Amino acid sequence: MWSERVAPLPVNGPVEPAPAAGLARADQPAFLKVEGLARTFVPGKPVFAGVDFTLDRGEFVCIIGHSGCGKTTVLNVLAGLDHASAGHVLMDGREVAGPGLERGVVFQGHALMPWLTVRRNIAFAVESRWPDWSRSEVNRQVERFVGMVGLLPAIDKKPSELSGGMKQRVGIARAFAIQPKMLLLDEPFGALDALTRGTIQDELLSIVRETQQTVFMITHDVDEAILLADRILLMSNGRETPAGYAPGGIAEVVGNTLPRTRTRAGLHHLPGYYELRNHIVDFLVSRARAGADH
Numbered sequence: 330m331w332s333e334r335v336a337p338l339p340v341n342g343p344v345e346p347a348p349a350a351g352l353a354r355a356d357q358p359a360f361l362k363v364e365g366l367a368r369t370f371v372p373g374k375p376v377f378a379g380v381d382f383t384l385d386r387g388e389f390v391c392i393i394g395h396s397g398c399g400k401t402t403v404l405n406v407l408a409g410l411d412h413a414s415a416g417h418v419l420m421d422g423r424e425v426a427g428p429g430l431e432r433g434v435v436f437q438g439h440a441l442m443p444w445l446t447v448r449r450n451i452a453f454a455v456e457s458r459w460p461d462w463s464r465s466e467v468n469r470q471v472e473r474f475v476g477m478v479g480l481l482p483a484i485d486k487k488p489s490e491l492s493g494g495m496k497q498r499v500g501i502a503r504a505f506a507i508q509p510k511m512l513l514l515d516e517p518f519g520a521l522d523a524l525t526r527g528t529i530q531d532e533l534l535s536i537v538r539e540t541q542q543t544v545f546m547i548t549h550d551v552d553e554a555i556l557l558a559d560r561i562l563l564m565s566n567g568r569e570t571p572a573g574y575a576p577g578g579i580a581e582v583v584g585n586t587l588p589r590t591r592t593r594a595g596l597h598h599l600p601g602y603y604e605l606r607n608h609i610v611d612f613l614v615s616r617a618r619a620g621a622d623h
């Protein structure tokens with residue numbers, strides 16, 4: 330069984346208290362509870378097994394691990410787009426059994442409808458979520474979230490008229506506009522150049538702070554995880570061992586002890602940043618594939 334181990338790192342300096350670390354307070358059950366999750370495609374060789382973790386409401390959690398360890402599969406199960414071979418996902422105390430508008434998903438490919446303008450792409454999602462809303466209510470919601478990602482000047486353009494970064498921002502605005510209980514992001518910035526990526530990271534951070542959105546995000550970028558996440562799940566790959574096949578799983582849960590007011594520009598100067606970064610990089614280099622001690 331992979332139990333949740335929170336590893337606060339040594340920090341030399343004034344910091345805000347570490348976030349709740351996903352450990353639900355006695356009077357408040359975890360918002361999302363993942364218990365004993367496993368997914369098998371090849372019989373006898375589950376990609377991962379015994380995955381347990383929780384998310385608190387309003388928490389931003391990143392998952393990091395090498396290609397093939399099963400990050401997207403975990404996210405798909407949380408989204409209700411795939412089923413687990415064992416275990417449960419409970420959101421607000423209810424089993425997740427299929428896709429639903431209370432969970433918004435953003436993939437690397439923005440998946441916009443090419444024949445619709447930005448406004449109509451987002452309005453379509455808003456109308457599905459709130460079928461009783463008037464046209465002006467829908468428009469107000471659409472414009473609020475398009476404004477949040479800085480795209481009001483492009484609101485009546487079609488996706489083919491936008492850059493890759495702009496399209497990705499539309500995808501993010503659309504996911505936020507339906508105000509899901511949980512946002513699931515699968516490497517949403519993976520295909521973007523470094524400059525655009527940085528700008529959108531900043532936008533995402535400010536939107537999440539404003540909306541108090543609960544987010545589960547896959548990334549390969551250690552700095553991105555440190556900037557955005559309250560906690561970082563380190564996932565190891567399944568592997569062959571002398572004793573037989575060992576499935577992948579959550580090897581460790583790292584609490585981000587840097588101040589929540591951190592910014593991309595100032596991240597590298599914060600006390601504790603290098604310890605945190607080195608810890609995660611060390612996991613990826615020496616433990617993630619070899620099999621962590623879980």
Ligand SMILES: Nc1ncnc2c1ncn2[C@@H]1O[C@H](COP(=O)(O)OP(=O)(O)OP(=O)(O)O)[C@@H](O)[C@H]1O
Pocket residue numbers: 370376394395396397398399400401402403
């Ligand atoms: N539908 C499927 N059928 C068979 N095997 C699958 C299926 N989906 C995923 N897999 C396998 O499960 C493993 C985990 O895949 P997954 O995409 O979840 O990994 P990942 O950690 O997200 O990788 P990456 O970082 O490259 O996106 C891989 O070996 C993949 O080939």
